[in-house]
Amino acid sequence: MYIDPGSGSYLVQVIIAAVLGFLFYFKNLWFRIRTFFKKKKVDSEHDSSQD
């Protein structure tokens, strides 16, 4: 198969990438905050969460 170059919806992908980047940023931030507080709270317990 072959499609004409330029028929990809570039604008759509630029917007989607921006939304995904935004979500990714906040997800990371959220994990960092959570890990920070969890470590403070339970120093002796094993942390089984992400990161």
Place this chain on the structure above:
Amino acid sequence: MTAVKTEFQPHPASYRDPSGFVFRYDGQWYRQVNASYEPHYRQLMHSGLYAELTRQELLLPYREIEENITGHPYWFKTLLPEQLSLIAYPEEWSPAQLKKAALCTLAISRMAITHGMILKDATPRNIQFVRGKAMLIDSLSFETYDPSLPWVAYRQFCECFLYPLYLQHYQGEGTHRTIIAWPDGIEAAAVAKALPFRSRRNLGVWLHVLLPARVKKSGRSSSAAASGFDKNKMIHLLANLESIIRDLPTDASGAAGWSQYYEKTILSQAYLQEKEKLFRQYLEKIAFSSALDLGANDGYFSWILAEKQASVVAVDSAWQCIDNLVNQLAARKGKNILPLCVDLANPTPATGFMNAERLPFTSRFRSSLVTALALVHHLSLGRNIPLSLVADFFSRLTADNLIIEFVPQSDPKARELLAGRTITGYDKESFESCFGRHYIIETQSSIPGTDRILYLMKKRSA
């Protein structure tokens, strides 16, 4: 060379891509790579991408031939790919198969990017199931990756893979009907209208369906905003598509689940065991290299056929059955069964330009052995197809033998289909006379505990 050279025949669907084309020559399928594609082809081979893709069985392997078979001046290379005995179309896949093909396409895209390349097209038509695995068959689908540009095949991927799967998730009618109606992919605007309101709770639907539909409607130029893309964004986009498709439930495990469906379609376990015993006896009497299991249901008898080392095509009109068989194959590592979703009263037609790009079902699946268990009553009583036409149809698909079960009008399942009617010309004598025109009846046995008869027939030589 002393022999007279036969003419090469270009594949009727291989005319779109200026990078090369597929042709038949001397009984084999070849692919020509044109000179214009040379830099991309070299990168595919020298970057390690080809080796990696074939190692992971994501790309159909091929051999390079240093002979210009077509004689074209713009020839660069001839490829001889591994030859496939069967070609099935996405119009014949169940949702589970479309999902596997989509994930295969995304895995290839991700791997290509790490080798500085990208897929320039993303259509299920470039995927075939080989030894039970989804594989890309179009080796000219790659091009050098420019990180500043978004994915050229994004829209095609959505229209051909993601949208039929979304429709399946929300409506559950199977993906094959969507693809028959929209052979080159369904547009975002049509999908947006068809999806129920509850789909608006899904972020993926907003991003990949509603947004493209809105952008298209607003008529904004898409290439104007091409700047501002990079490799990281591309990886996020592909990962997002992959997680959406991987996590999207598309099977029949809801309230109208599989087990209920299966229970409704068979008479009893005792009947199944008696039939299996006879079936196995019949198989001992014949030899076959390929088998076509028509009305395969969940593939119970396809597995028995597969034990004989034959390549088996299992066909059923219910996508739930085919989905179930696809999942069984993945779990049991079955490699020689190809399950397909085909309505035998309306099999896949010849489609595409000049009706020649895609061949009809009837000319692709002729097999050494055809089996039709508990099927004839569905066609004759359920769909009003006369026995003579059913016999004619089956004989076109059979090369050597037929194992067929006759279900008389007195059978409880036949009575359900008849709903009080009586059909003339549907009895044992008519059945034997109609099939006798095409076949010699070798053996017949009543299935104990039922009025059903299992036949082993041999195709009459034409």
